[in-house]
Amino acid sequence: MKRILGSGLCACGDCHFEVLNSSLFVHCCHCTYCQRQTGSAFALNAMVESSAIKLTQGDTENFEVSTASGKGQNICRCSRCKTALWSHYGAAGHAIAFVRVGTLQDTDIEPDVHIYTSSKASWVRVPENARSFEEYYNPREEWPEDAQARFKVLQAKG
Numbered sequence: 001m002k003r004i005l006g007s008g009l010c011a012c013g014d015c016h017f018e019v020l021n022s023s024l025f026v027h028c029c030h031c032t033y034c035q036r037q038t039g040s041a042f043a044l045n046a047m048v049e050s051s052a053i054k055l056t057q058g059d060t061e062n063f064e065v066s067t068a069s070g071k072g073q074n075i076c077r078c079s080r081c082k083t084a085l086w087s088h089y090g091a092a093g094h095a096i097a098f099v100r101v102g103t104l105q106d107t108d109i110e111p112d113v114h115i116y117t118s119s120k121a122s123w124v125r126v127p128e129n130a131r132s133f134e135e136y137y138n139p140r141e142e143w144p145e146d147a148q149a150r151f152k153v154l155q156a157k158g
């Protein structure tokens, strides 16, 4: 059973938020866009319904950037320190948010899948039992049934 993602905050502490649901699926993305945007080797994103995120303090602003899929992503950042808190990918739509796991109070969240490992840093070792893909994957094949059911509810809402 996955746990509720819970509270998070930005680097300056102006923005506080609550994620009131468990993750649908967690990506560890090794693509070059995520590497550049984070200044690190990969990005860790927990997908959840956007409606499950409540900003409880502070102000955010949105920035559009390009992605490996070519469809772009809209990143929600703290207006003051510009820490990226979550984003909406063009491919998945605004109903789903990709929460930056490092902004949560509890950051110890293991990815469900490693993606774009074709550009993974050579020193990063993907665990042997982990699912990994050189590029993207088919959610219908990899997502657990409860996550697929939650996704269908979002699609039905439009």
Ligand SMILES: [Zn+2]
Pocket: 010, 011, 012, 013, 014, 015, 078, 079, 080, 081, 082, 083
């Ligand atoms: Zn901030």
Ligand SMILES: [Zn+2]
Pocket: 029, 030, 031, 032, 033, 034, 035, 043, 068, 116
């Ligand atoms: Zn990426």
